[in-house]
Amino acid sequence: EAQVTQNPRYLITVTGKKLTVTCSQNMNHEYMSWYRQDPGLGLRQIYYSMNVEVTDKGDVPEGYKVSRKEKRNFPLILESPSPNQTSLYFCASSSLDGPTWDEQFFGPGTRLTVL
């Protein structure tokens, strides 16, 4: 089954404790992206990657890191989480469709709470 998986689905942590949210897709997609979703603010892109070893900042990259060592995986790293990073996080992937990126397939989401 074609899918994007994220782990963990729920996480409660404390300020300053490093964490990683994993994302994996089995569709051989080139494009992968991380978003956070907050009430009233919609989905905002954190980081994205167009292929292995190619990453770029989205609109809200501060406090986050990513890596793309393999095509299927795109982990999101919070080196020192703070309460303002409490949010719902989505990973998504898509393939190239001519000159544009095709529809994104979203993971199930990770609800992160930082105390």
Next chain:
Amino acid sequence: EDKVVQSPLSLVVHEGDTVTLNCSYEVTNFRSLLWYKQEKKAPTFLFMLTSSGIEKKSGRLSSILDKKELFSILNITATQTGDSAVYLCAVEGRDDKIIFGKGTRLHILP
């Protein structure tokens, strides 16, 4: 600064009504506009629009893009309670970034 604005932010209608959701954008190097539906989980894809004036249709849903006036509309006819969701508009712009609007929360009353 690139931006995507959706309106209205919230809408309540009765079952059977027709609704029109709006998405306007100011995005450098526009490539495509996509609509997604989000219920209590991850967004799911509805339409992708790249050319002006070509309507895309899927059942009771349809969408069209106007690249001159920089907007798109999503129409839902004969609404059903199952159409209740947040509808998201996203635009792919410069440097392969994707910008989402804040969404329209649609509630269908039985």
